[in-house]
Amino acid sequence: MGVLRIGHASLKVMDMAAAVQHYEKVLGLKTTMQDKAGNVYLKCWDEWDKYSLVLTPSDQAGLNHIAYKVEKDADLDALRERIEAWGVKTEMLPEGSLPATGRMLQFRLPSGHEMRLYAMKEFVGTEVGSTNPDPWPDGLKGAGAHWLDHALLMCELNPETGVNTVADNTRFMTEALDFFLTEQVLVGPNGDMQAATWMARTTTPHDIAFVGGPRSGLHHIAYFLDSWHDVLKAADVMAKNKVRIDVAPTRHGITRGETIYFFDPSGNRNETFAGLGYLAQRDRPVTTWTEDMLGSGIFYHTGDLVPSFTEVYT
Amino acid sequence: MQFSPRPTLQVHVAQTGECYACAGDESLLRGMLRLGRRGIPVGCVNGGCGVCKVRIVEGSVRALGPVSRAHVSADEEAQGYTLACRVAPTAAVRLEVAGRLVKPFSGASAIPARAHPPTTQPKET
Numbered sequence: 394m395g396v397l398r399i400g401h402a403s404l405k406v407m408d409m410a411a412a413v414q415h416y417e418k419v420l421g422l423k424t425t426m427q428d429k430a431g432n433v434y435l436k437c438w439d440e441w442d443k444y445s446l447v448l449t450p451s452d453q454a455g456l457n458h459i460a461y462k463v464e465k466d467a468d469l470d471a472l473r474e475r476i477e478a479w480g481v482k483t484e485m486l487p488e489g490s491l492p493a494t495g496r497m498l499q500f501r502l503p504s505g506h507e508m509r510l511y512a513m514k515e516f517v518g519t520e521v522g523s524t525n526p527d528p529w530p531d532g533l534k535g536a537g538a539h540w541l542d543h544a545l546l547m548c549e550l551n552p553e554t555g556v557n558t559v560a561d562n563t564r565f566m567t568e569a570l571d572f573f574l575t576e577q578v579l580v581g582p583n584g585d586m587q588a589a590t591w592m593a594r595t596t597t598p599h600d601i602a603f604v605g606g607p608r609s610g611l612h613h614i615a616y617f618l619d620s621w622h623d624v625l626k627a628a629d630v631m632a633k634n635k636v637r638i639d640v641a642p643t644r645h646g647i648t649r650g651e652t653i654y655f656f657d658p659s660g661n662r663n664e665t666f667a668g669l670g671y672l673a674q675r676d677r678p679v680t681t682w683t684e685d686m687l688g689s690g691i692f693y694h695t696g697d698l699v700p701s702f703t704e705v706y707t
Numbered sequence: 708m709q710f711s712p713r714p715t716l717q718v719h720v721a722q723t724g725e726c727y728a729c730a731g732d733e734s735l736l737r738g739m740l741r742l743g744r745r746g747i748p749v750g751c752v753n754g755g756c757g758v759c760k761v762r763i764v765e766g767s768v769r770a771l772g773p774v775s776r777a778h779v780s781a782d783e784e785a786q787g788y789t790l791a792c793r794v795a796p797t798a799a800v801r802l803e804v805a806g807r808l809v810k811p812f813s814g815a816s817a818i819p820a821r822a823h824p825p826t827t828q829p830k831e832t
Contacts, residue, residue, distance in 0.1 A: 407754060407773035453777040454755030637752040660755020660775070705750035705758050707775070 395472070395571050396594045399541055399601070400462040400511060401444055402614045404661050405451035405707075409433065411658035412448050419634050420616055420663070421537040422446060425517065428492055437616065438520040438530055439539040443493040446541065446614075454659040454707035456611035458507035459544050459601075460497070461570075461594075466512040469498045472570065476500055479569040488513075503561035504548035504609045535634075536627035538616035542666050543599050545612040547706050550588060550605025552581065559603045560587040566601070567592075575599060575673050576647050576680040578687055588684075591648060598648035598670040610706045613654065615664035624651050627665045631655055639701055646693035647682060654702075661707050716796040720746035721764060721803045729796050734771055735761070736792040747804055752792045759791040766800035 406412035409431065416422045416435055425444050426434040434444035442462070449457055463469060473483050476498075486497040486509070495513030502508055520530040529537070548558040566572040575598050578589035591599035604612060618624055624642050631638055631653070639654035639662060649670035655663055671677075682690035689696040715728035718735055725746035729738030736759050739747055750758030757778025764787070774784075774793045788805060 407775065452773070453775040454751075454753075455777065639751075656751040656753050656755070658753050659773075660751030660753040662751070701750065705756045707751070707755045707777075 394464050394468050396468075396510065396600075397462045397464050398595055399445075399543060400442070400460040400514065401447060402459050402541065402544055403447035403449060403457035404611070404614070404657075404659075405453055405455045405457060406448050406657070406659040406661070407451060407454060408658055409448060409450050415634075415636070415657050416446060416448070417534060419535045419630055419636055420665075421533050421535040426492060434492070436517075437538050437540050438533060440541070441516060441519050443515040443517050447491070454661050456506065456544075456546070456661075456707070458499075458509050459546070460509040460511060461600075462514065463510050463512050466495065469496065469510060469512055472510060473498055476569045479565060481565065481569070502546075502548075502558075503565055504546060504558035504603065506546050506548075506609060535630045536616070536618060536623070536665055538618060538665065540617050542597070542615045542617040543601060544614045545602040545604060545664075547606040547608070547610045547612045547703075548603045549607070549609045551607070552586065557586065557605065558609065559590055559605045562603045563587060563590045563592065570594075572600070573673075573675045574679050575677070576682065578604075578647075578682045578684070578690060580684040580687070584683060589682075593673040596669075596673050598650070598673050604703065606703055606706070611661060612706045613662035613664045615666040618665050618667040620667055621651050624653060624665055624667045628653050639705070640692065640699060643695075644693045646686075646690040647680070659707070662705070716766075717799045718796060719799075719801040721801060722746075723804075729800075731795055731797065734792050734795055735768070735800065735802070736790075738796075739791075747791045747802075750792075754790055754793045757790065760788060760805040761791045761802040762805050763787045763789065763794075764801045764803055766796065766798045768794035768800060769797050771795055 413433055422435040422437050424435050431450045433448045435446045436444050476483050481500050483500040486499050488496045493515035495511055498510040521527050550557050550559055572592040572594050575593050576591040577587055580586050580588040589604040591602045594600050628642050637656045642653050644651050651667040653665050688698040691702055713730040715730050718729045719726045723746045727742050727744045748758045750756035754773055755775050772793050774790045779788050
């Protein structure tokens with residue numbers, strides 16, 4: 394029971410046509426639905442629920458909310474009690490608040506980000522189906538991303554005022570939602586300040602990550618690719634389409650992921666991410682990165698701190 | 708690059724004294740990146756992150772796309788603030804960098820804070 398996996402991200406975009414073009418042509422998602430308010434819903438070929446990305450028209454970029462799917466409808470009631478008991482207010486949004494989606498439990502993380510849990514979303518199937526499927530479908534566009542893999546949220550961290558919503562979120566996700574910690578960055582004079590954490594519910598190194606920054610926001614949403622070669626090809630696709638690449642193909646020390654960071658046409662950071670890293674398990678020892686090796690943790694090959702990693706986000 | 712047939716206009720960054728030639732059909736930021744120059748902090752280059760916020764002190768620019776209201780309010784826009792990634796020059800421009808990059812972990816950390824925020828690696832496009 395409980396949380397299964399990341400379900401969708403809802404992003405603000407400033408130019409809807411450009412955004413749809415980006416997510417379809419560069420990442421390979423397909424539009425599955427549009428609503429009267431002008432929101433566009435998309436999914437990857439290997440996902441079976443109706444959508445994993447909602448684009449909403451706005452005068453700014455950033456995250457509206459991040460949603461996780463739970464196994465059973467009754468989990469929403471059980472988790473509501475635990476979240477409220479932890480001290481976080483919740484609201485139950487009725488079925489249909491988002492099209493093709495059941496009731497949603499809405500609340501804010503200690504960092505201020507809106508999170509939603511839901512149990513039901515319309516099933517449409519993957520593009521290869523479930524009976525004698527081919528390994529991949531014909532007609533894939535761009536990077537041909539498999540699925541929305543995880544999100545990284547920037548969380549307010551101010552040591553001078555004692556605010557550390559990375560640590561608060563981590564405790565909340567552990568105690569109220571049964572996520573487990575896979576990796577962490579510890580900084581500060583005593584090396585005991587949790588400045589970044591990676592957390593899982595599935596067996597991948599992270600289903601969500603939190604990194605400390607001057608204000609809360611969206612660092613990136615990540616899409617899964619099979620292999621290092623697919624990451625290279627994705628970078629070719631980005632160059633072809635004049636996509637702004639933030640960090641060209643490389644490897645993270647943290648999670649061992651093979652990665653590209655780039656920006657959508659509104660400046661929301663995307664990642665294409667390959668490699669399952671390791672089997673994340675509740676009893677696997679937590680990996681710790683120290684402040685002096687933080688650069689290697691983030692980008693393993695150069696080991697240099699890239700300023701945009703912690704300074705540029707929406 | 709030296710023999711670009713495109714007409715260019717001079718862009719002057721007040722704080723650093725940096726001066727470069729920007730084409731009239733590219734953003735102030737793209738023009739800087741294309742030449743591998745520095746001076747304006749570089750972020751998403753798509754109008755969303757606000758890192759390349761500038762104030763146009765002299766000259767004129769035209770909009771190339773939407774600028775995030777989270778980073779440039781209507782009032783600020785009226786005072787000449789904009790994002791360098793979203794405007795192209797229509798006359799020679801003198802600008803001030805207005806974006807402020809705040810270092811994370813500062814105050815608790817051994818990571819040196821730099822007085823002048825570096826840009827991401829400029830790339831030839």
